[in-house]
Amino acid sequence: MTEPNRTERPGPRRRAVLRLAGTGALAGLLTAALVMPWAGGLGLAARDAASGFMALPADLEISRLAERVLITDVDDRPIAEVARREREVVDLEHISPWVPAALMAVEDERFYEHSGLDLRGLLRAATRTAQGDTQGGSTITQQYVKNLLIEQATDEEGVQRASERTLVRKLVELRYAIDVEDRLSKDEIMQGYLNLAYFGAGAHGIEIAARRYFSTTAEELDPGQAATIVGLVRAPSYYDPLTNPEAAMERRDLVLDRMVDTGHLEEAQAAGYRGADLGLDPTPRGGSCYHSDEPFFCDYVMRWLQDSEALSEDPAERDFLLGRGGITVRTTLDSDMQAAAQEAIDGRVPPGNTTKFAAQVLVEPGTGDIRAMAQNMRYGFDEQEVGTTSINLAVDQADGGSHGYQAGSTFKTFTLAAALDKGLKYGTGFNSPKSVSVSGLANCDGGTMSAWKVNNAGESDGGSHNMISATKGSVNTYFAQLQRRVGLCETSRMAERVGVHRADGGPLGVWSSFTLGDQEVSPLTVANAYATFASRGTYCEPRAVVSVTIGREGDEDHREIGTRSDCEEGAVPVHVADGVNHLLQQTFKGGTANGLGIGRPAAGKTGTTDNAAYAWFAGHTPNLASAVVVGDIRGGEQNPLQGVQIGGRYYGIVYGGTLPGPIWQATMTRAASDLPAESFAPSPSRFGDPSATPPKKKEEDDDA
Template sequence: MTESNRSGQFRGAREFLKGDLFKGRGDTLLRLSGLGVVAGLLSAALVLPWAGSIGLVARDTAAGFMAMPSDLEVPPLSSRILLTTDGGEPFAEVAEREREVVGLDEISPWMTGALMAIEDDRFYEHSGLDLRGVLRAATRTAQGDTQGGSTLTQQYVKNLLIENAESEDEIESASAQTLNRKLVELRYAIEIEERHTKDEILEGYLNLSYFGAGAHGIEVAAKRYFSVSAAELDPGQSALLAGLVRGPSFYDPLSNPEAALERRNLVLDRMVATEVLGAEEGAGYKESDLGLDPTPRAGSCSESDYPFFCDYTMRWLKESDLLGESAAEREQLISRGGFTVRTTLDAAAQDAAQAAIDKRVPHEDSTKFAAQAFVEPGSGRVRGLAQNLRHGFDDERVGTTSINLAVDQAEGGSTGYQAGSTFKPFTLAAALDEGLGYGTSFSAPKNMSISGMTNCEGGRMSSWSVRNAGESDGGSHNMISGTKGSVNTYFAQLQKRVGLCDTAEMAKKLGVHRADGGELGVWSSFTLGDQEVSPLTMAAAYATFAARGQYCEPRPVRSVTDDETGEETKAGSECEQVIKKRTADGVNHLLQQTFDGGTANGLDLGRPVAGKTGTTDSAAYAWFAGYTPNLASTVAVGDVRGGEKHPLQGVSIGGRYYGIVYGGTLPGPIWQESMRGATASLPAESFAGSPGAFGDPKAKPPKEKEDDSDT
């Protein structure tokens, strides 16, 4: 196209714009047609070389323009997800885009005035297309000098397209600096003006816009930079925020204050020029500094009262069909936000656990950890997740971690810790399930060798040397005394009697699995708990005993409520009777004995309680797992650097020296104190009686018995 031809087309467009087509609102159809003609003429006159790429030709540009898609959806703006405790107390706000939607009457008039002054001072006069601005910008763009000319409505459309985008390609397309995109944007803008009032558009724009520093929407921006609400913004503050929408990163006052100051003053000049602000007042604000009073970014679990429970909940929601059947649907809903999650968190249990853990295993300057999980029997509701290490992402800072130490790796946790003798009840359950009684006895010396066991594939296991720990006594034992004393050599023989595979299968029935997602290893020492599991997994397994054989999948959510409609969706329990009631009742009876002169002696709660200590080989980790009929909890203690290399021997923790940490010496007292607080408001329920089929519940081991094991 020659320069003279282009100039002639520009003159024709200018002549057309001198008409009276838009002096009045007029008939909607006529006005839309007129806008289409104008847009068509502009595209024909200014962008003819590109017309073919968008399916338009010069002779019917107006018709082609009006036929372009115009039904742009204005969805509810993405906002925060509110998490509350089971009692309804908020403890976290999570948002991929931190935003608080407010009405136009909740936004300072100085803010709307500043925005229009710098971006679109004829906002209330045009119908989505500012002909003067478009002609000026299009002329310069066609000459190779890209210029902006978008109205606030067009900018609003662009932001909506980005908000609605479901892929990086769609975001890039919505932001592309092309005339094609501008025409699409313009067509949507005309339709938006038809369906919404100016005030609605302005309100939507201010709530949708990004102001940098993680602040989406004017309310969060006002708080982020000035620690005030949008309604409280003064002219200077409004000018700074209005200047950010053009380039939030470049004009960021927190990282680039000089550019922000220059931009703010430019906006103040425009406010004076458009008579939003008096000249003297504008000069006064230009002489002042930026006046920043920033508020740290919120909208993430790290800022919540219970960050690890928050993280666990959000991960669970992404995998649960509560928010949708597909992963994409769930991701989109979480990204959009706008709902409240009532979690299963019991603040009393959580706070009691935190206090007990912090008291005995302080996080400051320590590599030792303590982690605890609570599960409600019969429902699977996770009532608390606590640990001593604080939430943080600096690997070099001792006493902090981003890892949720109480849950599986796939849930944001670790690869787990060997659970020690807390695995022994699975052998008890397998034995009782197969009809063995409390009186099943073995001579259980300090050391012995076990051979003849086979795995689940029928493979014969090699001979296994096993010895009792320092907390165990040798001699003749039955189920009751062997459990009270946690006698390794007794349980090794009981496992052989029951069958190694049957013991492992019982554990699996109770929901036991490795924290790293791998298969449970079925080998000779299974009963001694050399598998890496999480405290939550063990709490859920012990809750199965408390629920008389009913296993419930752990879950942290009671319900999700849509903030706009108030519609509540409840999360149901996924429970299954996995073992016989009498088997669970028998285990419950045996585990109650540990508090009566056993390894859990002195750790009772003043109500019916059952439990088991656990200490791994060489004290790499120490555990306590226990429960009442209405709450189960487990505590694990170790070293975050790895218990195998840094065992709990000859260590000082919380100002106390331990020659060796057993399950009853540190995890046990943590469990006792936290459970007292957690069960304070719960009824003191009793366990079902001991099943008569298993024999005398007070049976004592024989004084002498022939050793029927391989030694």
């Protein structure tokens, strides 16, 4: 098919002559028009109409167009596009020549010949407007100016002012058009117009319009497709081919006829499209996290951008920058690890018509980089649709998440750390029967707790235990006594040192059952806390964004903002972290994590709350940490994980090792496969025999 030639714009000399002629003729038009009553509001005397017109504002700022915020993974692979105005700016050379041909044919056939003013069209429009029949007659340059003014409007009043159909607005538009013609080439104006124009269905610019209606690119549009899209400019809602195909077809055929009349298209070519089906192949509207590959992580990143001073210290400026877009956000997400986490979750707690949920986060020790964030619930806003939610179940409430979930025995790890930090050894033992009553605990305000009766999960856990055997068996009565030995306040402060905080933003509740994980926290918090032990005591704030690039190279506002991990070395002493890692490795050796190994050194801890409201598994290698939670989105306390069918399997009770554990195992086996198989540091000698056996006699605290 023969493509239309790009029409050359007039040379400088002819352009100057045309501009002078246009200005003189316009002055004459104004002189004649201003004697009419409807023009008196301009305040211009007939004798100096031309000079008054040229004195109108002409310094229109041609700013960068509002585009998308592009979010990529750590390897620069796109995972989301977010835009208040969905647009992708493309160069004219990457737009099918049929598009400008169709636009000129139907809107401004002498575009490359005039200097922004089509005097015949202007006279016709002015006369009919004066007679009460408001008419167009705007050139492509004038339409470009109008659309640019609408784009730059900061409020609804500004939009209305730029859109009002009055002679005053028309004259200001003309004055700007003259200035734009002086500053930009015709091709630049055409490119700007096609990227700026609204083509309906949320499509701003020709590239998104091509994608929206035909699932193709602007470069690949054929004459029929180009005519369909260009025809929308007149009235996008009315001619919308998705909702009013008959009107769209009629409008397309009119554009094709005009293309033939103006010499841009052969009649034989037009005949092949005229009257034919529109050939729509629509792509659903994007431009939000809802349409992204990773909607929950996308939402987490966008919230971070809205709150982060990395973009600007001024919240209004941040909002403006995000609204204007043209931003590329490189995140910490590893798509391969994300896929591993998602498949492990979906395979065991399948998405769909279920109220049972599973959520998981992977964090890199020593950096805080979030490598994966997955859940089985799909992204949606209809509360009546079971299996969907707009809540990110992996993060804190302030970050778009929930109020959190009690973490169960994963908190025993912090008691171990506090004990080792106090200098206690692995062999520290207590008689740990099925039930004990613990008294004498004091919170951080000096308040004394009432006596606390604590039970083991099963009779087999009873007997004498030390740190190693109690950790392997997750013995409640042992940890209650260890917490008393260490101190309740000291235990809670150790948790805070590794970043533990409530998901609802409230203060940690420092009361007797702290060691059993009665605090509502998020999977991200737990994973990041365990990453602190994996990194031998270096705590890092979770990080989701590596860098933010604003604008393109060559743009006046182009800049790249790198983010830095906020880390604290020595948040936990190295020897304490090494000791904790040694203890948590034992759970895979006949303990609660038996059979959950991943083929390389790993440390981990199961967690099951009272009545199995929630079940957890948290664990790490030296270079990757993860936490998994399973529960019921309606509330685990009212809907415990007892007597439930999940993923085609019946569970009398869901423990941390029976469902979260296998999810963790499947994820980590695959996610860590490309990482070095590092070993943990040796057990510190100061803590005694790393294979200490339980004591054979009661110690002084066995009457706790």
